[in-house]
Ligand SMILES: C=CC1=C(C)c2cc3[nH]c(cc4nc(cc5[nH]c(cc1n2)c(C)c5CCC(=O)O)C(CCC(=O)O)=C4C)c(C)c3C=C
Protein backbone atom coordinates (compact mmCIF):
# COMPACT_ATOMS: atom_id res chain seq x y z
CA UNK A 1 0.00 0.00 0.00
CA UNK A 2 1.10 3.58 -0.64
CA UNK A 3 0.91 6.56 1.68
CA UNK A 4 -2.14 8.54 2.73
CA UNK A 5 -1.94 12.28 2.03
CA UNK A 6 -2.93 14.95 4.55
CA UNK A 7 -3.26 18.51 3.31
CA UNK A 8 -3.37 21.15 6.04
CA UNK A 9 -4.59 24.51 4.75
CA UNK A 10 -4.74 27.89 6.44
CA UNK A 11 -5.96 31.22 5.14
CA UNK A 12 -2.77 32.87 3.96
CA UNK A 13 -0.47 35.69 4.76
CA UNK A 14 1.77 38.05 2.79
CA UNK A 15 5.19 36.80 1.60
CA UNK A 16 6.82 39.69 3.47
CA UNK A 17 5.57 42.68 5.43
CA UNK A 18 6.49 45.01 2.55
CA UNK A 19 3.57 47.01 1.12
CA UNK A 20 3.92 45.37 -2.32
CA UNK A 21 3.51 41.86 -0.87
CA UNK A 22 0.69 42.90 1.47
CA UNK A 23 -1.06 44.43 -1.55
CA UNK A 24 -0.70 41.16 -3.52
CA UNK A 25 -2.03 39.17 -0.57
CA UNK A 26 -5.02 41.44 0.01
CA UNK A 27 -5.76 41.43 -3.71
CA UNK A 28 -5.86 37.64 -4.01
CA UNK A 29 -7.77 37.30 -0.73
CA UNK A 30 -10.41 39.98 -1.16
CA UNK A 31 -10.99 39.33 -4.87
CA UNK A 32 -12.16 35.81 -3.92
CA UNK A 33 -15.89 35.80 -4.63
CA UNK A 34 -16.55 33.79 -1.46
CA UNK A 35 -14.91 36.52 0.65
CA UNK A 36 -16.37 39.67 -0.93
CA UNK A 37 -19.42 38.01 -2.43
CA UNK A 38 -20.80 40.79 -4.57
CA UNK A 39 -20.90 41.20 -8.36
CA UNK A 40 -17.43 41.17 -10.03
CA UNK A 41 -17.53 44.82 -11.14
CA UNK A 42 -18.55 46.01 -7.68
CA UNK A 43 -15.90 43.78 -6.06
CA UNK A 44 -13.16 45.05 -8.37
CA UNK A 45 -14.11 48.66 -7.63
CA UNK A 46 -14.41 48.10 -3.88
CA UNK A 47 -11.25 46.03 -3.43
CA UNK A 48 -8.88 47.66 -5.94
CA UNK A 49 -10.34 51.14 -5.91
CA UNK A 50 -11.10 51.60 -2.21
CA UNK A 51 -9.98 48.91 0.27
CA UNK A 52 -6.45 48.16 -0.95
CA UNK A 53 -5.36 51.76 -1.62
CA UNK A 54 -6.74 52.72 1.81
CA UNK A 55 -5.46 49.72 3.74
CA UNK A 56 -2.27 48.27 2.24
CA UNK A 57 0.30 50.62 3.79
CA UNK A 58 -1.25 50.53 7.24
CA UNK A 59 -1.60 46.72 7.09
CA UNK A 60 2.05 46.45 6.03
CA UNK A 61 3.08 48.49 9.09
CA UNK A 62 1.07 46.17 11.33
CA UNK A 63 2.57 43.07 9.68
CA UNK A 64 6.03 44.59 10.33
CA UNK A 65 5.16 44.72 14.05
CA UNK A 66 4.00 41.11 14.31
CA UNK A 67 6.61 39.60 11.90
CA UNK A 68 9.10 37.23 13.54
CA UNK A 69 12.64 36.27 12.42
CA UNK A 70 11.20 33.14 10.79
CA UNK A 71 8.31 35.01 9.12
CA UNK A 72 4.59 35.59 9.58
CA UNK A 73 3.32 33.89 12.79
CA UNK A 74 0.48 32.18 10.91
CA UNK A 75 2.94 30.52 8.52
CA UNK A 76 5.59 29.79 11.17
CA UNK A 77 3.02 27.96 13.34
CA UNK A 78 1.61 26.23 10.25
CA UNK A 79 5.05 24.82 9.35
CA UNK A 80 5.61 23.71 12.91
CA UNK A 81 2.19 21.97 13.00
CA UNK A 82 3.04 20.24 9.69
CA UNK A 83 6.40 18.98 11.00
CA UNK A 84 5.04 17.77 14.35
CA UNK A 85 1.98 16.04 12.91
CA UNK A 86 4.09 14.36 10.19
CA UNK A 87 6.39 12.98 12.91
CA UNK A 88 3.38 11.83 14.89
CA UNK A 89 1.61 10.10 11.99
CA UNK A 90 4.74 8.34 10.79
CA UNK A 91 5.72 6.75 7.50
CA UNK A 92 2.26 5.76 6.30
CA UNK A 93 1.37 9.42 5.82
CA UNK A 94 2.60 12.36 3.77
CA UNK A 95 1.68 15.79 5.21
CA UNK A 96 1.67 19.01 3.17
CA UNK A 97 0.89 22.56 4.28
CA UNK A 98 -0.69 25.13 1.99
CA UNK A 99 -2.21 28.58 2.21
CA UNK A 100 -5.40 29.51 0.35
CA UNK A 101 -3.80 32.83 -0.57
CA UNK A 102 -0.12 33.39 -1.38
CA UNK A 103 2.44 30.79 -0.29
CA UNK A 104 2.98 27.88 -0.03
CA UNK A 105 0.21 27.79 -2.60
CA UNK A 106 -2.46 25.12 -2.94
CA UNK A 107 -1.32 24.57 -6.54
CA UNK A 108 2.24 23.74 -5.52
CA UNK A 109 1.26 21.60 -2.50
CA UNK A 110 -1.23 19.57 -4.55
CA UNK A 111 1.27 19.20 -7.44
CA UNK A 112 3.72 17.62 -4.97
CA UNK A 113 0.99 15.30 -3.70
CA UNK A 114 -0.03 14.34 -7.24
CA UNK A 115 3.55 13.22 -8.03
CA UNK A 116 3.60 10.98 -4.95
CA UNK A 117 0.69 8.87 -6.26
CA UNK A 118 -0.91 8.86 -2.80
CA UNK A 119 -3.66 6.37 -1.91
CA UNK A 120 -5.95 9.19 -0.77
CA UNK A 121 -5.97 12.84 0.27
CA UNK A 122 -7.66 14.28 3.34
CA UNK A 123 -8.03 18.07 3.37
CA UNK A 124 -8.03 19.68 6.81
CA UNK A 125 -8.79 23.41 6.61
CA UNK A 126 -7.32 24.87 9.78
CA UNK A 127 -10.53 26.55 10.94
CA UNK A 128 -12.58 25.04 13.79
CA UNK A 129 -15.79 26.46 12.27
CA UNK A 130 -16.94 26.19 8.65
CA UNK A 131 -17.45 29.47 6.77
CA UNK A 132 -17.95 29.79 3.03
CA UNK A 133 -15.20 32.46 2.99
CA UNK A 134 -12.60 30.16 4.56
CA UNK A 135 -13.13 26.38 4.55
CA UNK A 136 -15.63 26.67 1.66
CA UNK A 137 -13.16 28.61 -0.45
CA UNK A 138 -10.35 26.14 0.32
CA UNK A 139 -12.53 23.18 -0.60
CA UNK A 140 -13.65 24.83 -3.83
CA UNK A 141 -10.05 25.55 -4.85
CA UNK A 142 -8.88 22.02 -4.01
CA UNK A 143 -11.71 20.57 -6.13
CA UNK A 144 -10.91 22.93 -9.03
CA UNK A 145 -7.25 21.90 -9.04
CA UNK A 146 -7.86 18.18 -8.60
CA UNK A 147 -10.60 18.17 -11.27
CA UNK A 148 -7.81 18.66 -13.85
CA UNK A 149 -5.93 15.53 -12.81
CA UNK A 150 -6.05 12.37 -14.90
CA UNK A 151 -6.33 10.25 -11.78
CA UNK A 152 -8.45 11.69 -8.99
CA UNK A 153 -7.70 9.75 -5.80
CA UNK A 154 -10.22 9.33 -2.97
CA UNK A 155 -10.53 12.79 -1.41
CA UNK A 156 -12.03 13.65 1.94
CA UNK A 157 -12.86 17.18 3.10
CA UNK A 158 -13.12 17.86 6.83
CA UNK A 159 -15.95 20.36 7.25
CA UNK A 160 -15.34 21.61 10.80
CA UNK A 161 -14.15 20.59 14.24
CA UNK A 162 -16.05 23.22 16.23
CA UNK A 163 -16.63 21.07 19.31
CA UNK A 164 -13.61 18.82 19.27
CA UNK A 165 -12.87 18.15 22.98
CA UNK A 166 -9.07 18.15 22.51
CA UNK A 167 -9.15 21.53 20.75
CA UNK A 168 -11.38 22.96 23.51
CA UNK A 169 -9.12 21.53 26.20
CA UNK A 170 -6.04 23.37 24.90
CA UNK A 171 -7.88 26.72 24.70
CA UNK A 172 -9.17 26.11 28.24
CA UNK A 173 -5.71 25.22 29.54
CA UNK A 174 -4.19 28.31 27.92
CA UNK A 175 -6.89 30.45 29.55
CA UNK A 176 -6.51 28.71 32.91
CA UNK A 177 -2.85 29.83 33.12
CA UNK A 178 -4.16 33.40 33.34
CA UNK A 179 -6.95 32.48 35.77
CA UNK A 180 -4.32 31.16 38.16
CA UNK A 181 -2.23 34.33 38.07
CA UNK A 182 -4.81 37.11 37.96
CA UNK A 183 -8.35 38.15 38.66
CA UNK A 184 -10.57 38.71 35.62
CA UNK A 185 -13.90 40.52 35.67
CA UNK A 186 -15.20 38.80 32.55
CA UNK A 187 -14.19 36.37 29.78
CA UNK A 188 -14.72 37.16 26.09
CA UNK A 189 -14.85 34.72 23.20
CA UNK A 190 -14.09 36.99 20.27
CA UNK A 191 -14.62 35.25 16.90
CA UNK A 192 -13.79 36.58 13.45
CA UNK A 193 -17.08 37.91 12.06
CA UNK A 194 -18.81 37.37 8.71
CA UNK A 195 -21.34 39.62 6.97
CA UNK A 196 -24.94 38.85 7.99
CA UNK A 197 -25.72 38.48 4.30
CA UNK A 198 -23.32 35.52 4.06
CA UNK A 199 -25.01 33.90 7.05
CA UNK A 200 -28.41 34.20 5.39
CA UNK A 201 -27.01 32.77 2.14
CA UNK A 202 -25.68 29.75 4.01
CA UNK A 203 -29.12 28.90 5.42
CA UNK A 204 -30.63 26.46 2.91
CA UNK A 205 -34.11 26.73 4.44
CA UNK A 206 -34.03 30.57 4.40
CA UNK A 207 -36.22 30.31 7.51
CA UNK A 208 -33.72 29.99 10.30
CA UNK A 209 -30.54 32.08 10.44
CA UNK A 210 -31.41 35.67 11.42
CA UNK A 211 -35.09 34.78 10.94
CA UNK A 212 -35.91 33.33 14.37
CA UNK A 213 -34.81 34.91 17.63
CA UNK A 214 -31.53 33.64 19.05
CA UNK A 215 -31.33 31.57 15.84
CA UNK A 216 -27.82 30.28 16.20
CA UNK A 217 -27.10 30.30 19.91
CA UNK A 218 -27.82 26.59 19.97
CA UNK A 219 -26.27 24.16 17.54
CA UNK A 220 -29.10 22.10 16.02
CA UNK A 221 -29.90 20.20 12.83
CA UNK A 222 -31.28 23.36 11.13
CA UNK A 223 -28.03 25.28 11.54
CA UNK A 224 -25.46 22.49 11.55
CA UNK A 225 -23.39 24.20 8.81
CA UNK A 226 -23.89 27.75 10.13
CA UNK A 227 -20.63 29.53 11.04
CA UNK A 228 -22.26 31.47 13.88
CA UNK A 229 -23.92 28.39 15.37
CA UNK A 230 -20.57 26.62 15.28
CA UNK A 231 -18.92 29.62 17.01
CA UNK A 232 -21.47 29.38 19.84
CA UNK A 233 -20.86 25.65 20.03
CA UNK A 234 -17.07 26.20 20.28
CA UNK A 235 -17.51 28.82 23.01
CA UNK A 236 -19.86 26.52 24.97
CA UNK A 237 -17.45 23.59 24.70
CA UNK A 238 -14.49 25.66 25.94
CA UNK A 239 -16.56 27.36 28.67
CA UNK A 240 -17.66 23.93 29.93
CA UNK A 241 -14.06 22.74 29.96
CA UNK A 242 -13.13 25.88 31.96
CA UNK A 243 -16.06 25.41 34.35
CA UNK A 244 -17.50 28.85 33.48
CA UNK A 245 -21.09 29.79 34.29
CA UNK A 246 -23.06 31.51 31.49
CA UNK A 247 -22.88 34.93 33.15
CA UNK A 248 -19.09 34.78 33.33
CA UNK A 249 -18.55 35.02 29.58
CA UNK A 250 -19.77 36.77 26.42
CA UNK A 251 -19.40 35.81 22.78
CA UNK A 252 -18.67 38.56 20.26
CA UNK A 253 -17.43 39.12 16.70
CA UNK A 254 -14.40 41.10 15.52
CA UNK A 255 -12.67 42.19 12.28
CA UNK A 256 -15.64 43.74 10.49
CA UNK A 257 -14.78 45.18 7.07
CA UNK A 258 -17.01 47.70 5.26
CA UNK A 259 -20.30 49.29 6.21
CA UNK A 260 -22.85 46.48 5.89
CA UNK A 261 -23.94 44.64 9.08
CA UNK A 262 -21.80 41.71 10.20
CA UNK A 263 -22.55 39.18 12.93
CA UNK A 264 -23.27 40.85 16.25
CA UNK A 265 -22.53 41.74 18.98
CA UNK A 266 -19.37 43.44 17.73
CA UNK A 267 -16.36 43.04 20.02
CA UNK A 268 -15.95 46.85 20.19
CA UNK A 269 -19.55 47.29 21.43
CA UNK A 270 -19.12 44.60 24.08
CA UNK A 271 -15.85 46.19 25.28
CA UNK A 272 -17.66 49.51 25.72
CA UNK A 273 -20.63 47.96 27.53
CA UNK A 274 -18.42 45.97 29.87
CA UNK A 275 -16.29 49.03 30.68
CA UNK A 276 -19.49 50.99 31.43
CA UNK A 277 -20.57 48.22 33.81
CA UNK A 278 -17.29 48.66 35.66
CA UNK A 279 -15.29 45.71 34.29
CA UNK A 280 -11.60 46.50 34.44
CA UNK A 281 -9.84 43.31 33.42
CA UNK A 282 -10.86 41.05 30.53
CA UNK A 283 -9.50 37.72 29.40
CA UNK A 284 -10.05 37.21 25.67
CA UNK A 285 -10.02 33.93 23.75
CA UNK A 286 -10.20 33.90 19.96
CA UNK A 287 -11.10 30.35 18.94
CA UNK A 288 -11.86 31.02 15.26
CA UNK A 289 -8.12 30.71 14.71
CA UNK A 290 -5.85 27.76 15.45
CA UNK A 291 -2.75 29.96 15.38
CA UNK A 292 -1.91 33.45 16.49
CA UNK A 293 -1.95 35.95 13.64
CA UNK A 294 -2.57 39.63 12.93
CA UNK A 295 -6.16 39.26 14.17
CA UNK A 296 -5.16 38.02 17.62
CA UNK A 297 -1.73 39.56 18.26
CA UNK A 298 -2.58 43.00 16.94
CA UNK A 299 -6.35 43.42 16.80
CA UNK A 300 -6.95 41.95 20.26
CA UNK A 301 -3.56 42.45 21.90
CA UNK A 302 -3.03 46.05 20.79
CA UNK A 303 -6.15 47.65 19.26
CA UNK A 304 -8.78 46.24 21.64
CA UNK A 305 -6.44 46.91 24.59
CA UNK A 306 -6.24 50.59 23.57
CA UNK A 307 -9.96 50.79 22.89
CA UNK A 308 -10.90 49.23 26.24
CA UNK A 309 -8.51 51.60 27.98
CA UNK A 310 -10.20 54.56 26.27
CA UNK A 311 -13.55 53.39 27.76
CA UNK A 312 -12.07 53.29 31.26
CA UNK A 313 -11.02 49.62 31.33
CA UNK A 314 -7.56 48.51 32.37
CA UNK A 315 -6.43 45.26 30.84
CA UNK A 316 -7.30 43.10 27.82
CA UNK A 317 -5.34 39.87 28.11
CA UNK A 318 -5.21 37.77 24.95
CA UNK A 319 -5.11 34.01 25.53
CA UNK A 320 -2.57 32.16 23.34
CA UNK A 321 -4.02 30.26 20.40
CA UNK A 322 -3.42 26.54 19.86
CA UNK A 323 -0.25 27.22 17.84
CA UNK A 324 2.08 24.20 17.98
CA UNK A 325 1.30 23.10 21.54
CA UNK A 326 1.53 19.33 22.24
CA UNK A 327 -2.17 19.14 23.21
CA UNK A 328 -3.19 20.67 19.87
CA UNK A 329 -0.99 18.19 17.97
CA UNK A 330 -2.82 15.40 19.87
CA UNK A 331 -6.18 16.93 18.90
CA UNK A 332 -5.13 17.46 15.29
CA UNK A 333 -4.03 13.84 15.06
CA UNK A 334 -7.46 12.77 16.30
CA UNK A 335 -9.22 15.10 13.82
CA UNK A 336 -7.10 13.69 10.97
CA UNK A 337 -7.69 10.08 11.95
CA UNK A 338 -11.33 10.18 12.97
CA UNK A 339 -13.16 12.98 11.07
C1 LIG B 1 -11.59 32.65 11.13
C2 LIG B 1 -11.97 32.68 9.95
C3 LIG B 1 -12.05 33.85 9.06
C4 LIG B 1 -13.20 34.31 8.45
C5 LIG B 1 -14.58 33.76 8.56
C6 LIG B 1 -12.78 35.44 7.66
C7 LIG B 1 -13.65 36.20 6.88
C8 LIG B 1 -13.32 37.42 6.28
N1 LIG B 1 -12.15 38.14 6.46
C9 LIG B 1 -12.19 39.30 5.75
C10 LIG B 1 -11.20 40.30 5.69
C11 LIG B 1 -9.91 40.22 6.24
N2 LIG B 1 -9.41 39.20 7.02
C12 LIG B 1 -8.07 39.45 7.29
C13 LIG B 1 -7.20 38.66 8.01
C14 LIG B 1 -7.47 37.37 8.45
N3 LIG B 1 -8.70 36.72 8.40
C15 LIG B 1 -8.58 35.46 8.92
C16 LIG B 1 -9.60 34.52 9.07
C17 LIG B 1 -10.93 34.68 8.64
N4 LIG B 1 -11.44 35.61 7.79
C18 LIG B 1 -7.20 35.29 9.33
C19 LIG B 1 -6.61 34.03 9.90
C20 LIG B 1 -6.52 36.47 9.04
C21 LIG B 1 -5.06 36.79 9.41
C22 LIG B 1 -4.01 36.53 8.37
C23 LIG B 1 -2.60 36.83 8.87
O1 LIG B 1 -1.70 36.90 8.03
O2 LIG B 1 -2.31 37.03 10.05
C24 LIG B 1 -7.71 40.70 6.67
C25 LIG B 1 -6.32 41.32 6.67
C26 LIG B 1 -6.10 42.17 7.87
C27 LIG B 1 -5.13 43.29 7.58
O3 LIG B 1 -4.48 43.31 6.56
O4 LIG B 1 -5.07 44.18 8.43
C28 LIG B 1 -8.84 41.19 6.02
C29 LIG B 1 -8.95 42.45 5.22
C30 LIG B 1 -13.45 39.32 5.07
C31 LIG B 1 -13.93 40.43 4.15
C32 LIG B 1 -14.15 38.17 5.39
C33 LIG B 1 -15.49 37.83 4.89
C34 LIG B 1 -16.26 36.84 5.25
Ligand SMILES: [Fe+2]
Pocket residue numbers: 192255
Ligand atom coordinates in the same frame (compact mmCIF):
# COMPACT_ATOMS: atom_id res chain seq x y z
FE1 LIG C 1 -10.54 37.61 7.74
Ligand SMILES: [Fe+2]
Pocket residue numbers: 199208209210215216223226227228229
Ligand atom coordinates in the same frame (compact mmCIF):
# COMPACT_ATOMS: atom_id res chain seq x y z
FE1 LIG D 1 -27.13 30.60 11.66
